Amino acid sequence: MPGVLALLPEYAGLSDPVADLRAACVKAVAWLEGSVEIVADAQGRRVAEHLLAAVGSSGPVIRPAEATPDRARDLIVVANGSATRTEKAPGHLDERAAAFDEELGRHLREGDSESLRAIDVALADELWATVRPLVELGAVGDLGAGETVYDDDPFGVQYWVMRWRCES
Amino acid sequence: MTLKLGRHEFADDATLMMAIVNRTPDSFYDKGATWAEDKAFERVTHVVAQGAEIVDIGGIKAAPGVEIGAAEEKARVVDFVARVREAHPGLVISVDTWRAEVGQAVCEAGADVLNDAWGGADPELADVAASYDAAIICTHTGGVTPRTRPYRIEYDDVVAAAIADTVAYAERAVAAGVDPRSAVIDPAHDFGKNTFHSLELTRRLDEMVATGWPVLVSLSNKDFVGESLDLPVGERLTGTLAATAVCALAGARIYRVHEVVETRQVVDMVNTIAGRRLPARAIRGLQ
Numbered sequence: 001m002p003g004v005l006a007l008l009p010e011y012a013g014l015s016d017p018v019a020d021l022r023a024a025c026v027k028a029v030a031w032l033e034g035s036v037e038i039v040a041d042a043q044g045r046r047v048a049e050h051l052l053a054a055v056g057s058s059g060p061v062i063r064p065a066e067a068t069p070d071r072a073r074d075l076i077v078v079a080n081g082s083a084t085r086t087e088k089a090p091g092h093l094d095e096r097a098a099a100f101d102e103e104l105g106r107h108l109r110e111g112d113s114e115s116l117r118a119i120d121v122a123l124a125d126e127l128w129a130t131v132r133p134l135v136e137l138g139a140v141g142d143l144g145a146g147e148t149v150y151d152d153d154p155f156g157v158q159y160w161v162m163r164w165r166c167e168s
Numbered sequence: 169m170t171l172k173l174g175r176h177e178f179a180d181d182a183t184l185m186m187a188i189v190n191r192t193p194d195s196f197y198d199k200g201a202t203w204a205e206d207k208a209f210e211r212v213t214h215v216v217a218q219g220a221e222i223v224d225i226g227g228i229k230a231a232p233g234v235e236i237g238a239a240e241e242k243a244r245v246v247d248f249v250a251r252v253r254e255a256h257p258g259l260v261i262s263v264d265t266w267r268a269e270v271g272q273a274v275c276e277a278g279a280d281v282l283n284d285a286w287g288g289a290d291p292e293l294a295d296v297a298a299s300y301d302a303a304i305i306c307t308h309t310g311g312v313t314p315r316t317r318p319y320r321i322e323y324d325d326v327v328a329a330a331i332a333d334t335v336a337y338a339e340r341a342v343a344a345g346v347d348p349r350s351a352v353i354d355p356a357h358d359f360g361k362n363t364f365h366s367l368e369l370t371r372r373l374d375e376m377v378a379t380g381w382p383v384l385v386s387l388s389n390k391d392f393v394g395e396s397l398d399l400p401v402g403e404r405l406t407g408t409l410a411a412t413a414v415c416a417l418a419g420a421r422i423y424r425v426h427e428v429v430e431t432r433q434v435v436d437m438v439n440t441i442a443g444r445r446l447p448a449r450a451i452r453g454l455q
Contacts (some may be wrong), residue, residue: 005320011364013395043320083319090319092232128319 001025002080002159003044003130007051017154024150024161030055031163032074037062039133044078052076077137081105081158083128089156091128100127101158105151108134108162111143129158142166171382171421172349173222173260173303174280181444183416183435186222186262186424187215188388191244195229197389197401197426205248212252216259218428224283225249225274226264230359232315238269246273253278262305266314268292275300283424285356286314288337298345305352305384306337310360318360326365327372330355331379338381352422354384358392366392370411373418385415386424388431409434417442 005011006018007025016022029051038048038061052061062073081101084094100123107115116138124131137143143164150161171178178184189211193200202208212223227244228236236244245263252261262281263274266289271282275296282297284290287309297304308330310321323329334353341351355376357366369376370392376383387393393407394400405427412423412431416438425431439445 003320005322011362015398043322087233090317092317 001028001048001051001076001078001161002157003040003047003078004080004157004159005043005047007047009050020152021150021154021159021161025051026055028149028161028163029057029076032057032076035060035062035073036076037073038076038078039136040076040078041130041132044130044133048076048078075137075140077133079130079133079137081127081129081153081160082124083157085153085158086156089153091156094127096123097127097158100124100129101153104129104131104134105158105160108160109146109148111145111164113138113141113143140166169380169382170349171352172347173262174301174350176221176258176260176280177349178221182421183439184221184260184422185215185219185428185432185435186224186260186384186422187211187218187220187428188424188426189215189223189225190229191225191227191248192229194233195226196231205251208248209251209255212256212259215428216256219432220259220428222260222262222281222422223252224262224264224281224424225252225279226283226285227270228265228315230285230315232317238267241265241267241270242273245270246277249274249279250277262303266290266293268296271296271302272300275302281305285309285359287311287333287356287359288340289314291340294337294341294344294346297341297350301347301350303350303352304338304341304346305354306334306341307354307356307359308333309356312360318358318362321360321362321365323365326361326368327355327375330369331376334376335379335381351381352384353379353381354386354424357385357387358390363392363395366390367396370414373415373420377419382421383415383419384422384424385412385420387411387415388424388426405430413438 038045082097084091084097087093116134119131146162146164148162193203202211227241261279262283263279264283266284266286268290271293281303283305287307338351342348355369387408389404393404397407412434416435423431
């Protein structure tokens with residue numbers, strides 16, 4: 001799911017500009033049971049923690065230092081595609097954004113871990129995409145095909161909400 | 169203290185209207201209305217008649233878009249500055265540019281103020297102001313690159329950050345030779361900031377005023393007004409004037425505006441309420 005600051009209560013307005021995204025995130029987070037590890041940058045972590053609290057998650061949130069390979073847990077990975085998809089996008093229009101997001105979206109839907117580990121991070125930075133957590137996602141093992149809950153760019157930023165059920 | 173803007177000086181308590189005159193085909197509010205030079209010149213004459221003490225001439229829109237290099241920027245503003253200088257000797261001419269090269273050319277042509285909307289992106293701009301004895305507007309942008317939009321920017325304390333950056337810029341300018349009466353600070357609403365940041369800066373503007381540097385605010389028709397009231401660009405005057413009143417109460421000195429008459433009335437009314445300005449003419453009940 002994307003680390004959209006507008007999801008946080010401190011940035012609430014009278015109306016919710018990301019209502020559909022919020023519903024998708026809540027639905028996705030509500031599937032998680034038990035212990036949850038958050039894979040995100042500092043801002044993304046706050047968004048994930050807020051959503052976990054919003055669904056009344058009872059499982060503990062595992063800090064990265066506590067995670068061990070053999071401890072079963074759920075992951076919330078907070079990332080998003082480019083923020084340069086349109087002239088009005090935060091990063092304005094970069095002609096390379098559409099192809100970058102199309103390819104990344106495909107890797108996510110297919111659970112293509114190898115491609116996720118090989119994301120062009122330098123290009124992602126130029127396109128204002130938050131992808132390092134997805135590189136980490138590529139390292140967790142067999143993802144299998146992803147289920148798409150949300151795939152849209154209402155503000156020129158590519159958001160996905162997806163889930164994978166992994167065997168390992 | 170006295171405010172010295174190039175060739176012109178203003179008393180301690182003076183509030184000034186800085187009328188925006190864009191030499192662009194695509195700025196967000198006027199949308200090319202003054203792109204043709206004669207139209208721009210008419211607007212200058214018009215705002216001077218309305219009482220504006222300053223015109224702020226800009227050659228590049230703030231939003232991202234087609235890149236406009238220094239040569240094109242100069243082509244849009246330099247000769248125009250010279251023309252305005254000659255026609256309006258008593259008018260303060262400000263130029264909205266971040267580039268030292270453009271600053272130099274417009275000062276040669278008669279500009280009094282360099283309005284650096286992008287927070288010191290070109291550190292040599294202050295040197296240009298110093299060498300021409302021009303004034304400089306020192307803005308806070310959170311360090312963003314010129315013509316970029318804010319994206320998930322956060323501050324521990326946006327007001328503390330704005331004060332720290334603008335005061336540091338003003339002090340650097342003075343150290344570079346700018347007259348201490350010629351450095352102005354501006355929190356630059358919405359530049360590198362979201363609506364919550366701009367609202368907080370407005371609410372706590374008294375802290376910027378308390379630094380002792382003269383404060384300029386540029387609120388006119390901005391998105392923080394639009395997002396607060398859910399109104400599009402053309403319908404934000406009332407909201408802008410409300411924000412103006414709050415800034416006036418806090419003690420802002422210079423107001424960068426599209427609408428001179430309305431802003432002047434709001435600022436004068438607030439300053440009269442605050443006891444800083446006398447009513448224009450009082451006889452009712454006093455005969």
